[in-house]
Amino acid sequence: MSTTVVEAAELEKSYLVDKSTVASWLLTTDHKRIAILYLGSITFFFFIGGIAAAAVRLNLLVPEGLIPSAETYNRLFTTHGVIMVWFFLVPAVPVSLGNFVVPLMLGARDLAFPKLNLISWYLFIIGGIIELYALFIGGVDTGWTFYPPMSTSFNQSHVVLAVIGVFVSGFSSIATGLNFIVTIHRLRAPGMTWYKMPIFLWSLYSTSVILVLATPVLAITLLLLGFERIFRIGVFDPAIGGDPILFQHMFWFYSHPAVYIMILPGFGVISEIIPVFCRRRLFGYKFVAWCSVSIAVISFFVWGHHMFVSGQSLYASVVFSLLSYAVAVPSAIKVFNWIGTMHKGFIRFDAPMLYALGFVGLFTIGGLTGLFVAALAADVHLTQTYFVVAHFHYVMVGGMVTAFFGGLHYWWPKITGRMYPEMWGRAAALIIFIGFNVTFAPQFLLGYLGMPRRYHSYPPDFQVLNVLSSAGATILAAGYLLPLGYLTWSLFRGERAPANPWGATGLEWQTPSPPPAKNFATTPVVTEPPYTFPPPELVQNRV
Amino acid sequence: MSDTYAPHEFQYSSAEHQAGTALAGMWLFLATEVLFFGGLFLTWIYARSQNLAGFDAGARETELWIGTLNTGILLTSSFVYSTGLAFARVGNNRRLMQCCFAAIGLGLAFLALKFGLEWSGDFDKHLWPVGPDFKFAGEPTEGGARLFYVFYFIGTGLHGVHMVGGIVLVAMIAWRARRREFSPLYVTPVEVVGMYWSFVDIIWIILYPLIYLIGRS
Numbered sequence: 068m069s070t071t072v073v074e075a076a077e078l079e080k081s082y083l084v085d086k087s088t089v090a091s092w093l094l095t096t097d098h099k100r101i102a103i104l105y106l107g108s109i110t111f112f113f114f115i116g117g118i119a120a121a122a123v124r125l126n127l128l129v130p131e132g133l134i135p136s137a138e139t140y141n142r143l144f145t146t147h148g149v150i151m152v153w154f155f156l157v158p159a160v161p162v163s164l165g166n167f168v169v170p171l172m173l174g175a176r177d178l179a180f181p182k183l184n185l186i187s188w189y190l191f192i193i194g195g196i197i198e199l200y201a202l203f204i205g206g207v208d209t210g211w212t213f214y215p216p217m218s219t220s221f222n223q224s225h226v227v228l229a230v231i232g233v234f235v236s237g238f239s240s241i242a243t244g245l246n247f248i249v250t251i252h253r254l255r256a257p258g259m260t261w262y263k264m265p266i267f268l269w270s271l272y273s274t275s276v277i278l279v280l281a282t283p284v285l286a287i288t289l290l291l292l293g294f295e296r297i298f299r300i301g302v303f304d305p306a307i308g309g310d311p312i313l314f315q316h317m318f319w320f321y322s323h324p325a326v327y328i329m330i331l332p333g334f335g336v337i338s339e340i341i342p343v344f345c346r347r348r349l350f351g352y353k354f355v356a357w358c359s360v361s362i363a364v365i366s367f368f369v370w371g372h373h374m375f376v377s378g379q380s381l382y383a384s385v386v387f388s389l390l391s392y393a394v395a396v397p398s399a400i401k402v403f404n405w406i407g408t409m410h411k412g413f414i415r416f417d418a419p420m421l422y423a424l425g426f427v428g429l430f431t432i433g434g435l436t437g438l439f440v441a442a443l444a445a446d447v448h449l450t451q452t453y454f455v456v457a458h459f460h461y462v463m464v465g466g467m468v469t470a471f472f473g474g475l476h477y478w479w480p481k482i483t484g485r486m487y488p489e490m491w492g493r494a495a496a497l498i499i500f501i502g503f504n505v506t507f508a509p510q511f512l513l514g515y516l517g518m519p520r521r522y523h524s525y526p527p528d529f530q531v532l533n534v535l536s537s538a539g540a541t542i543l544a545a546g547y548l549l550p551l552g553y554l555t556w557s558l559f560r561g562e563r564a565p566a567n568p569w570g571a572t573g574l575e576w577q578t579p580s581p582p583p584a585k586n587f588a589t590t591p592v593v594t595e596p597p598y599t600f601p602p603p604e605l606v607q608n609r610v
Numbered sequence: 611m612s613d614t615y616a617p618h619e620f621q622y623s624s625a626e627h628q629a630g631t632a633l634a635g636m637w638l639f640l641a642t643e644v645l646f647f648g649g650l651f652l653t654w655i656y657a658r659s660q661n662l663a664g665f666d667a668g669a670r671e672t673e674l675w676i677g678t679l680n681t682g683i684l685l686t687s688s689f690v691y692s693t694g695l696a697f698a699r700v701g702n703n704r705r706l707m708q709c710c711f712a713a714i715g716l717g718l719a720f721l722a723l724k725f726g727l728e729w730s731g732d733f734d735k736h737l738w739p740v741g742p743d744f745k746f747a748g749e750p751t752e753g754g755a756r757l758f759y760v761f762y763f764i765g766t767g768l769h770g771v772h773m774v775g776g777i778v779l780v781a782m783i784a785w786r787a788r789r790r791e792f793s794p795l796y797v798t799p800v801e802v803v804g805m806y807w808s809f810v811d812i813i814w815i816i817l818y819p820l821i822y823l824i825g826r827s
């Protein structure tokens with residue numbers, strides 16, 4: 068393989084100021100600029116979904132519900148689910164942080180297919196606009212799962228438009244996943260063998276496998292659903308011999324692996340942060356790498372655990388339950404590896420590390436409560452209650468959103484060339500951690516006591532815990548608004564960032580912050596495995 | 611290998627590197643298509659297993675001769691295109707262009723037979739599964755036959771959309787062949803489009819028995 072030398076003049080300009088017209092942003096094929104476009108878009112959707120969540124928590128302050136109509140309440144929580152799942156959680160880390168750092172980490176100059184990358188952003192935006200339009204003209208009340216016959220025969224809301232929005236944005240997921248897989252196979256710098264790749268790349272590779280293989284199944288399922296909704300006749304319609312449970316199988320064949328689309332990139336971010344802020348090699352590198360891959364594979368065979376009470380065969384349920392336990396094993400191995408990395412490390416509590424520590428704790432709770440609902444008998448009691456809501460919010464919000472913020476702070480100097488204000492960063496991390504637990508820990512109790520999810524009102528006995536949860540949500544909201552403020556401030560007033568502010572080892576830190584348009588002056592040659600930090604006793608205290 | 615003989619995009623180290631990456635991308639794209647149509651075929655076969663009589667009754671109404679003729683047309687089209695690829699590999703852009711035109715012609719013939727003749731006949735025979743004037747309305751096989759025709763129209767419609775996409779791609783190859791862009795050292799776009807065009811056949815090869823053959827006798 069030959070190395071390409073970029074012109075020295077071209078090098079001096081960072082990607083941010085390389086060209087400055089609006090068209091140079093909207094028609095860019097630079098993975099770093101596309102990452103910025105995506106970062107703005109998903110932030111927007113995060114706050115839209117957040118506003119819907121705030122309305123839900125507001126309604127549940129009083130037992131009879133503050134929002135007069137149950138119908139409106141249904142539309143609000145559906146908005147929250149649809150937006151958060153497909154327009155924030157699924158794309159979040161891959162399209163923003165991943166898009167930015169994957170080529171840099173590989174020592175490549177861009178993704179394999181830069182134009183496809185831009186197309187994927189436009190598909191995302193088109194899907195997003197359709198979705199917002201559907202919500203604006205009245206919304207959907209089916210829940211984010213679109214179960215028929217509820218979604219096809221028994222409601223008046225804008226199911227077809229909402230489904231089209233998700234369908235279109237699905238192709239943006241496929242494009243991104245395809246680009247990452249091909250890039251990681253084909254564009255590694257000389258010397259960058261698979262076992263020299265940072266774990267973030269292994270995680271995104273596994274994520275992309277799911278994106279590429281599961282999303283098409285969602286696409287065909289939604290297409291069949293859309294046909295049935297439009298013509299009132301279709302393959303999920305029991306009146307003509309169709310099968311509504313078939314929809315659930317197809318839907319969860321995508322949507323359970325999608326849970327790992329949402330969490331695997333988080334695992335990757337945490338595996339980058341912890342070694343850097345402990346000055347230690349990642350403990351059990353190969354185990355962590357292969358655990359990502361095995362999670363991706365096993366995740367395709369557990370979907371039936373969403374259907375334990377749907378009337379599916381008991382034997383199927385037993386197998387699905389067993390496999391669901393199996394998928395917990397590689398996840399647990401990772402948690403132990405992170406803790407092993409920290410053991411006897413020289414730990415610095417910068418904001419990214421605070422987020423990482425929060426992640427490990429919250430994800431562990433989310434994962435362990437997942438075992439409760441994977442158990443057949445326990446699930447009969449817990450299914451469709453707030454216990455499930457709390458469980459997946461611990462994984463999705465406590466896990467994924469925390470990891471996203473951790474990664475955002477960690478790579479912020481690289482992306483923008485500016486340091487974020489450290490004190491504010493730490494404060495926000497703590498506020499988010501506290502707010503999150505106050506919001507969602509009470510929901511475990513509510514669910515255990517039998518409060519069903521998706522109800523507009525509840526018996527007065529549950530009010531104390533619900534008020535606690537809503538109060539926590541305000542703390543959480545404040546925690547999420549803080550970074551919006553101080554990160555924006557840092558864009559203009561933040562301290563200039565050096566190339567490698569954290570003393571990290573990845574290739575992305577060996578090029579200036581922000582990187583030049585073509586990433587590297589000369590193609591890097593990799594000789595060392597990742598995370599080669601000196602032993603902690605040799606590290607001087609730099610704080 | 612050297613990167614002196616053919617241009618390549620800046621993110622690759624050589625033209626060969628770029629060519630191999632393009633092929634890898636298309637293979638992976640086809641994998642997503644397999645899962646997309648795979649979902650359709652799975653639901654189709656499952657629904658059939660639950661409604662055997664209705665599906666068989668529906669299948670008997672299909673136009674076997676059009677389906678069979680179309681199968682031949684589509685396979686021939688792929689063969690012709692592959693011949694064009696062989697010409698491209700020896701640098702004969704003119705023959706490649708002619709092969710593309712022939713492949714496009716056969717593709718259009720397929721679409722004309724399928725949607726011009728067959729679909730319109732189906733509508734005339736009241737086989738559109740929506741509404742009360744469906745051919746099997748009131749019969750015991752009504753539900754299954756309706757399901758069969760839901761799958762029939764969705765399956766052939768989706769395949770048709772892929773055909774149209776393929777024809778556009780082949781036309782682009784023809785245009786580039788006209789400008790003599792291909793050489794023995796640069797045939798990757800011809801190969802990539804060829805993979806897609808053959809894949810469209812493979813989908814049809816599964817659709818053909820599902821629609822016309824199974825349960826016909």
Ligand SMILES: [Cu+2]
Nearest residue numbers: 323326370373
């Ligand atoms: Cu699941």
